[in-house]
Amino acid sequence: MSDLENNDPIKNDDALHVSTPVTGMYEDWFLDYASYVILERAVPAIEDGFKPVQRRILHAMKEMDDGRFNKVANIIGQTMQYHPHGDASISDAIVHIGQKELLIETQGNWGDNRTGDGAAAARYIEARLSKFALEVVFNPQTTTWQLSYDGRKKEPVTLPVKFPLLLAQGVEGIAVGLSTKILPHNFRELILGSIEILNGNTPTLYPDFSTGGYGDFTEYNDGLRGGKIKVRAKIEEEDNKTLLIKEIPFGTTTNSIIESIIKANDKGKIKIKKVTDNTAKDVEIQVQLAPGQSPDMTIDALYAFTDCEVSISPNACVIIEDKPIFLTVTEILKYNTVQTKNLLKKELEIRRDELLEKLLFSSLEKIFIENRIYRDIEECETWEAVIATIDKGLEPYKPEFYREITTEDIVRLTEIKIKRISRFDAFKADELMRKLESELKEVNYNLKHLTQYAIKYYNGLLEKYGKDRERKTEIKTFDTIQATVVAANNAKLYVNRADGFIGYGLKKDEYVCECSDLDDIITFKKDGTCVVSRIQDKVFVGKDIIHVAVYRKGDERMVYNLIYLDGTSGRSMVKRFQVLSVTRDREYVLTKGAKGSKILYFTANANGEAEMVTVYLTQGSKARIKVFDFDFSTIEIKGRGAGGNILSKHPIRKIQLKMEGVSTLGGLDVYFDDSIGRLNTDGRGKLIGNFLGDDKIIAFYKDGSYELTTFEVTNRYQINDLVILEKFNHERPISAIYFDGISKNYYVKRFLIETSTINKKFNFISDHKNSFLKIVSTDKQPQIKVDLLKGNNVEEVEYDVDMLIDVKGWKAVGNKLSSHTIKDITLLASAQSGETNSQEELKVGDEIDLKINKEEDDEDDDQLGLFK
Structure with a gap:
């Protein structure tokens, strides 16, 4: 073959090219990359909790x-000597650690995770390790080392952390194909949890956030994926026109909160006039309400439509033996606790070996000097002879040592300086050895009682570093907020009855009411059908509309009264019914469904009212009585599909309203759920009473004030501030005992509630900063026991409060309770009823248990049978 043929480029290319499937390349490269990101960047190791x-x-x-x-x-x-990535990632990581205020002490502007402000440039800020980090994170003797990425340095594989740092700091990372999100937990609770584990118990842990707020951890699921938590901002009412956001949810900032509020306002979900960020040392966002807006409703709307409430899904994923593993928070804490115990054991073993070596050498040194073995080597001419001579001198004592004496031990003896030998003090040497033996005894004891030693270690951490690390996020159970209930009315409902259109875009047609763009609308038509539709700009629901309104699902108070003509029999039927649940845009038949059926009379009654009507039959009918009255209260309320009762077999000419009706449903039983501080009609919590129309609720607070409210379920009450919550009876006197901060005396007063303003607090004790409420009761004849200091003796005296003072105005100061020094005051059972009073004794600084009075039946209520 010629040279030309040998150098044929086509043939050579054919020989060199090897076919490689793209799928194989992708699989290998992608898995390598995914593995690298998971292990080296995004997911923390369980041993120390660090990326x-x-x-x-x-x-x-x-x-x-x-x-x-x-x-x-x-x-x-x-750090760049060890980290293969750029300085930006290192800078961000340092700031992130520093803002947690646990491992790093900071100096300069490190930003604020509450407001979202970033830290200053790296050249302007400074840091050093905290004392806590120096104690629990580092120990070169128990650290496993590896070469850095370029082989020039050694770095730890993991740090020997003796604390559950992973759970204390929390972590978030997104890798390839998986992510991790471990929420931060409370420092003190983690230590106490580890102690529980060491004692053989299983702790219950919930997250705790530096931003505070409220947390509902009902579905936390111990941090496993699939669980979730809800976190809310802490919102307070400054007055009827202003709300203050004091603490914000984890993961949000004051800027993001304000932006979400403005966005919700622009969409019409809430109505506010102004929002201001007054955050300085503490978070404070001031929300000024638009005129006529309820503070309680607005708080609910802020939770429903803004970042004042966020949902967080935990996903505890960690690296164990170079593999990503999903664990519960409790399992992570158990792993860290066992690891801490093992590290403490290693440290004790290292210290034990060090003490044994110190004792051995101290003993050798003493023998070497006291027996003048150092003089025996003066005649030795070779190094080997020196070693042999010393070894021979130590021979009688070797059985006393815990290990064999080596050449290295003998060499160390030869390195003792003459100055030390000349100044050797046997007494001091013995004293030092006794201290070493004492410490060795303690170390051996701790090794035998390792669990108790670990508990002592954790208690030491709690004592040294647990100050000011109490829980910041308050654990609560949240109520479910219905967005359609709390949404502000941002639209107007119009109707074209003849053509059958409804919507907020029909501004030239009949105005119905204000509504929200989240509302459903119920429409009743003359042919005896109804339909529920989502409000829109314009929607066709059917011609001949007779009634249209906002629909509230499950509203058992809304009752419809209906008379219709049955198309088959020609009879007029009457019925009362509710529409509790429907399928949207589905047409429901309210008659028997026969062709020619139509509605003759219809009313919608928001509180179950039953009116009386006059029915006029046609002149040509064969009925003897052509005009008669019918009372809707005589028939029962049934479902929308019921056919109804026969009103008349004869044709009806017209029907007229004769008398407005009253509710046939009786009063509304209202309950108070003290776990969430909300009213409800579902039977949750304690029954406050049965309410009608203008009935009110009265609330008494720890600060010595009272407030009248409606019984709307949207009302909110702060549990920690509440003393009594009950149905208001304007004829019932209030008994109160308070300490006056000016005169330093206790005063007793009885008064009637004379104010009528709703949702406004009125203070009924003196307004001095040292004044406080001791007792408040709504019993008719409350009794108290007073411990009086008379001389050196304490005397118990019982009083009927109604005998101490007459009923006066709520602004009255009251009478001085006693001229003697009062040691204590206790509220007793009522003298006549024998029942316990509405409120137990209040002690300054103690938590006040919430007591809810049952409203005593008034005579009028008894006659109506409302409480039966």
Whole structure:
């Protein structure tokens, strides 16, 4: 073959090219990349709770540590010796660790995770390791080391952390194909949880956030994926026109909260006049309400439509033995607790070996000097002879040592300086050895009682570093907020009855009412059908509309009274019914469904009213009585599909309203759920009473004020401030005992509620800063027991409060309870009824248990049978 043929480029290419499937390349490269991101960037190791960059930062800071602050820019440079990525990722990680205020002490502007403000440039801010980090994170003797990415340095595989840092700091990371989100937990609760585990118990842990707020952890599921928590801002009413957001949910900032409020306002979901960020040392967002807006409704709307409530889904994923594993929070804590115990054991074993070595050498040194073995080597001419001579001198004592004496031990003896030998003090040497033996005894004891030693270690951490680390996020059970109930009315409903259109865009047609763009609308038509539709700009629901309104699902108070003509029999039927649940846009037949059926009379009654009507039959009918009255209260309320009762077999000419009706449903039983501080009609909590029309609720608070409210279920009450919550009876006197901060005396007063303003607090004790409410009761004849100091003796005296003072105005100061020094006051059972009073004794600084009075039946209520 010619050279030309051998160098044929076509043939050579054919020989060199090897076919490689793209799918294989993708599989190998993608898996390598995914593995790298999971193990080296996004997911923390369970041993120390750090991602690689965080671990390298702390290792670099430990190498630099001299007790003084270092520029973060210098720390970044030091860390880059170990970290293969750029300085930006290191800088962000340092700031993230610093803002948690646990491992790093900071100096300068490190930003604010509450407001979203970033930290200053790395060259302007400084950091150093905290005392806590130095104690629990580092120990070179128990650290496993590996070469850095370029082989020039050694770095820890994991740091020997003796604390559940992973759970204390929390972590979030997105890898390839999986993510992790471990929420931060309370420092003190983690330590107490570890102690529980060491005692053989299983703790219950819930997240705790530095931003505070309220947390509902009902569905936390111990941090496993699939669980979720809800976090709410802490919102207070400054007055009827202003709300204050004091604490914000985890993961939000004051800026994001304000933006979400403005967005909800622009969409018409809430109505506010102004929102201002007054955050400084503490978070404070001021929300000024638009005129006529209810503060309670607005609070609910803020939770429903803004970032004042967020839902967080935890997903506890960690690296164990180079694999991502999903665990519960309790399992992570158990792992860290066992690891801490094992690390403490290693440290004790290392210390035990060190003490044994110190004792051995101290003994050798004493023998070497006291027996003047050092003089025996003066005649030795070779190094081997020196070693042999010393070894021979130590021979009688070797059985006393815990291990064999080695050449290295003998060499160390030869290195003792003459100055030390000449100044050797046998007494001091014995004293030192006794201390070493005492410490060795303690170490051996701790090794035998390792669990107790670990508990003592945790208690030490709690004592040294647990101050000011109490729980910040308050654990609560949230109520379910219906968005359609709390949404502001941002639209107007119009109807074209003849053509059958409804919507908020029909501005030239008949106005019905204000509504929200989230509302459903119920429409009744003359042919005896009804339909529920979502409100829109314009929607066709059917011609000949006789009634249209906002539909409230499950409203048992809304009752419809109906008379219709049955198309088959020609009879007029009457019925009362409710529409509790429907399928949207489905037409429901309210008659028997026969062709020619039509509605003759219809009313919608929001509180189950039953009117009386006059029925006029046609003149040509064969009925003897052509005009008669019918009372709707004589028939029962049934479902919408019921056929109804026969009103008349004869044709009806017209029907007229004769008398407005009253409710046939009786009063509304209202309950108070003290776990969430809300009213309800579902039977949750304690029954307050049966309410009608203008009935009110009265609430008494710890600060010595009272407030009248309606019985709307949207009302909110702060449990921690509440003393009594009950149905208001304007004829019932209030008995109160309070301490006056000016005169330093206790006063008793009885008064009637004379105010009528709703949702406004009125203070009925003196307004001095040291004044406080001791007792308040709504019993007719409350009794108290007073401990009086007379001389050196304490005398118990019982009083009927109604005998101490007459009923006066609510602004009255009252009478001085006693001229003697009062040690204590206790509320007793009522003298006549024998029942316990509405409120137990209140002690200053103690938590006040909420007591809810049952309203006593008034005579009028008894006659109506409302409480039967």
